[in-house]
Amino acid sequence: MNSLLLKNLGILMIVLGTVVLVLSFVCNWLDYNWPNGLALLVIIAGIIVHIIMNKKIQD
Secondary structure, three states, X not given: OHHXXXXXXXXXXXXXXXXXXXXXXXXXXXXXXXXXXXXHHHHHHHHHHHHHHHHHHHO
């Protein structure tokens, strides 16, 4: 179970960042920078984690 979560952690972080972007649009927080910055950081971190985990799985 733990390895399944670690294997998909990058994808889950990307989805979480996307959910934050959608919630900021729905809640009309478009004038604030913090939801967009938070989503950007989570998506970039998710991409990096996804690449690192796939390299570890392939090796």
